Amino acid sequence: MTASGSVVASVRTFAANIVNGLVVVTHSSFALLGLAVAFVAIALTARPDLRHSGEEQLRGWLQSRQPVNTKTAQAAEVATQPVSAPATPRPAAATPRPIAINPQQLPREQAAVAYWLSKKYRVAPEPVAALVTEAYELGRSAKLDPTLILAIVAIESSFNPFAQSSVGAQGLMQVMTRVHTDKYEDVGGHLAAFNPLTNLRVGVQVLQECISRAGSLEGGLRYYVGAANLPHDGGYAAKVLAEHFRLRQVAGGRAASPAPAPAKPVLSTKAPADAAPATPSAALPPTADKVAMLAGA
Structure with a gap:
């Protein structure tokens, strides 16, 4: 080896x-x-x-x-969880306004207007008081005289929240609902036109747009009634301004000037059965109404 x-x-x-x-x-x-x-x-x-x-x-x-x-x-589980941003609190839902208020709870000026409208148009003072309160708040935000808003309501519908014209103008301010559908999207849809407070708000928006487009109050009223492209408005602007003047007198603590029993204007939803027919020279053509706003007004 x-x-x-x-x-x-x-x-x-x-x-x-x-x-x-x-x-x-x-x-x-x-x-x-x-x-x-x-x-x-x-x-x-x-x-x-x-x-x-x-x-x-x-x-x-x-x-x-x-x-x-x-x-x-537990600590390890919390540590491994992704850090998320704090949840954004949702804004509280707006409290719906009452559709009727005791007029005695209103300021003196508003109470006087509410009682005067209630007596003249033969409607209950409580819902009128709610409309007056809303008109004053809308007037402040829209920089419009609240008595002008109420004057338009008086001439358009005589404070009938369910009024409707033959061409589809609806509610207190006779808004063309099918034209202004976008303004009703956030308040419940087109049926909200028959809610008096909602109709009042939408009507004020339309009135603002009309006045801005025309550049004057009288011109805005012509746009509002659908007569901007017509030779005359059937006396609509004059009736609104006359009622506005009387309401300003009432709001200022003065007795309103005498006025005839309320009669619907030529362009209104309904005319009382005893109202005198307008003469051909003062009346609008049969097809003239707020729908004219769709024809390039």
């Missing part, structure tokens, strides 16, 4: 001895562990008090560890 062969043989023998030693030690360790387990089992069987004591200590250790683990897990 050569020298190199002797070395290889020696290494193999040494490795085999190490492996055999590890096997023996491992077997011995398992044997010792088995003996220890057997000894503990025998001791616990022989001494129940030791078993109970050990169980109590183990249970206490597990319970003391559980909250820590739970809190750690």
Whole structure:
């Protein structure tokens, strides 16, 4: 055998001895562990008090560890969650206004206007008081005289919230609902035209647009009634301004000038049965109405 062969043989023998030693030690360790387990089992069987004591200590250790683990897990879960922006609070819904108010609760000027309109147009003072209050608030925001708004209501519908013309003008201010559908989208749709307060608000928007388009109050009234492109408006603007003047007198604490019983204008929804017919020279053509606004007014 050569020298190199002797070395290889020696290494193999040494490795085999190490492996055999590890096997023996491992077997011995398992044997010792088995003996220890057997000894503990025998001791616990022989001494129940030791078993109970050990169980109590183990249970206490597990319970003391559980909250820590739970809190750690919760903290880890919160830490891993994406940070979201705080929710934007929704604006509170606007409180609907009452459609009737005791006129005695109004300021003196508004109460005087409400009672005067109630008596002249033979309508209950409570809903008129609500309309007067709304007209004054709309007038402040739209920079319009509130008595002008009420004068248009008087001439257009005589404070009948369910009035409707043959061409589709509806409600207190006889708004052409099918023309101004966009203004009713956020207030419940076209049927809201018969809600008196809603119709009043939409009518004021239309009136603002008409006055801005015409550049004057009289011209705006002609646009409003649909007579901007016609030779005359059938006396509509004059009737509105006359009623406006009387309401300003009432609001100022003065007795309104005498006026005939309310009669509907030529362009209004309905004319009283006892109203005198207009002469051909003062009346509009049969087709003239607010619908003229669609024909390039």
